[in-house]
Amino acid sequence: MTVTQQRHRPTPERDAARPADRWVRPPVGTNPASRALLLPEITLESGVPLPRVTVTFQTWGTLNANADNAVLVEHALTGDSHVVGPAGPGQPTAGWWPGLIGPGAPLDTRELFVVASNVLGGCRGTTGPGSSDPAGHPWGSRFPATTVRDQVAVEARLADALGIDRWRLVLGGSMGGMRALEWVAGHPDRVDGALIIASTARATADQIAWGQAQALAITSDPDYLGGDYYGHGPGPRQGLGLARRIAHTTYRSAAELDTRFGRDPQGAEDPMSDGRFAVESYLDHQAAKLTARFDAGSYLQLSRAMATHDVTRGRGSLAHVLGAYDGMLRTVAVDSDRLFPVELSQEIVDAHGRGGVHVMSSSHGHDGFLIETDAIAAAVAEAVDAVRGVRPREVG
Numbered sequence: 001m002t003v004t005q006q007r008h009r010p011t012p013e014r015d016a017a018r019p020a021d022r023w024v025r026p027p028v029g030t031n032p033a034s035r036a037l038l039l040p041e042i043t044l045e046s047g048v049p050l051p052r053v054t055v056t057f058q059t060w061g062t063l064n065a066n067a068d069n070a071v072l073v074e075h076a077l078t079g080d081s082h083v084v085g086p087a088g089p090g091q092p093t094a095g096w097w098p099g100l101i102g103p104g105a106p107l108d109t110r111e112l113f114v115v116a117s118n119v120l121g122g123c124r125g126t127t128g129p130g131s132s133d134p135a136g137h138p139w140g141s142r143f144p145a146t147t148v149r150d151q152v153a154v155e156a157r158l159a160d161a162l163g164i165d166r167w168r169l170v171l172g173g174s175m176g177g178m179r180a181l182e183w184v185a186g187h188p189d190r191v192d193g194a195l196i197i198a199s200t201a202r203a204t205a206d207q208i209a210w211g212q213a214q215a216l217a218i219t220s221d222p223d224y225l226g227g228d229y230y231g232h233g234p235g236p237r238q239g240l241g242l243a244r245r246i247a248h249t250t251y252r253s254a255a256e257l258d259t260r261f262g263r264d265p266q267g268a269e270d271p272m273s274d275g276r277f278a279v280e281s282y283l284d285h286q287a288a289k290l291t292a293r294f295d296a297g298s299y300l301q302l303s304r305a306m307a308t309h310d311v312t313r314g315r316g317s318l319a320h321v322l323g324a325y326d327g328m329l330r331t332v333a334v335d336s337d338r339l340f341p342v343e344l345s346q347e348i349v350d351a352h353g354r355g356g357v358h359v360m361s362s363s364h365g366h367d368g369f370l371i372e373t374d375a376i377a378a379a380v381a382e383a384v385d386a387v388r389g390v391r392p393r394e395v396g
């Protein structure tokens with residue numbers, strides 16, 4: 001079934017050169033509320049072609065007649081399109097920004113049409129290393145390196161298929177904020193407003209450094225099998241668990257960990273023998289949770305895409321790149337975030353020359369953007385109000 005709402009920009013060379021994207025049934029095991037689009041082929045930023053890319057997504061509300069009420073919500077590293085709603089069959093986690101979308105919510109579905117897609121390279125329905133290639137075999141080690149720009153290029157094809165020429169608002173946290181800012185940098189005429197939360201214009205050496213240890217933890221696992229573990233053994237669960245322990249420590253603040261766990265033993269265990277401290281037990285728990293719901297190959301893919309993230313690559317200075325954008329741009333930072341410190345949000349605003357940084361107070365560090373949901377809701381509601389006046393809207 002070919003895509004009927006082809007309202008994307010008429011670019012004859014683009015339309016004529018490729019078969020039409022078409023709606024398909026989502027892969028087995030994805031969120032039952034999701035839909036799916038099949039892209040016959042995409043060409044990655046590297047120049048490598050990637051055939052038969054499926055992108056799965058969820059929507060809330062209705063696209064209006066002018067198609068000018070669409071909002072794109074971008075998930076973070078281990079998130080997915082399930083922004084709100086309960087966990088259930090095909091959906092291992094509850095919505096990660098509960099209360100954000102719905103009638104009367106900050107993203108009010110009485111007015112807005114909200115879209116959230118699963119990222120390219122991930123493991124929640126959109127094509128990634130664990131997906132089957134056109135011959136029906138898992139891509140595994142053959143899945144090419146992808147970038148944040150590739151992730152957004154896939155979302156642009158989805159927007160085309162949905163008949164969305166321009167987003168009223170794009171928003172996201174962490175890796176989601178990277179995609180939201182790439183929409184601004186790479187598709188400035190398709191975004192009225194952007195809210196970049198706990199993120200950055202380009203990865204820092206600190207973030208790249210923490211990512212290297214995580215990647216080596218996975219690739220050093222004997223069950224990694226060079227990335228071709230799909231259908232062969234348990235996969236690098238130990239390595240993924242170790243990577244998560246490293247990552248989760250960076251997602252929280254030292255003060256929070258000290259306050260919550262101190263030097264307490266875990267229950268009756270004795271750290272002086274073979275027992276654990278409570279904080280070690282907590283990290284063991286976080287590792288077990290992630291390995292039960294996430295794929296190591298996708299973790300490597302997406303972590304590498306975050307490390308290579310740089311909206312200025314091949315485009316000039318950040319001021320030049322963001323200065324070309326005449327829409328609304330705001331950032332939110334968490335005051336205790338030691339992975340994406342406040343100055344990374346300030347750098348974005350300074351380069352754009354307008355908007356502002358809202359510094360959110362939280363003891364939770366980087367994960368504060370997922371935990372302080374009232375503060376996030378308020379920032380999103382303000383951004384929705386601010387963007388209303390950015391472009392004249394046809395009454396439709």
Ligand SMILES: CC(=O)SCCNC(=O)CCNC(=O)[C@H](O)C(C)(C)COP(=O)(O)OP(=O)(O)OC[C@H]1O[C@@H](n2cnc3c(N)ncnc32)[C@H](O)[C@@H]1OP(=O)(O)O
Nearest residue numbers: 075076077078079093094095096278281282285367370371
């Ligand atoms: C876009 C995205 O990034 S999505 C990310 C993943 N999203 C989700 O998981 C959806 C739900 N969201 C959440 O849970 C939060 O937003 C998260 C992910 C940031 C977690 O934040 P918090 O609420 O602070 O939970 P916290 O990190 O303290 O972990 C609490 C868990 O640790 C466990 N725990 C606490 N102390 C210990 C200990 N000493 N030993 C073992 N386990 C412990 C708790 O029992 C609890 O278990 P549970 O998660 O199974 O209920």
Ligand SMILES: N[C@@H](CCO)C(=O)O
Nearest residue numbers: 076077078079174251
């Ligand atoms: N802790 C969240 C945010 C990381 O940026 C996740 O696991 O995706």
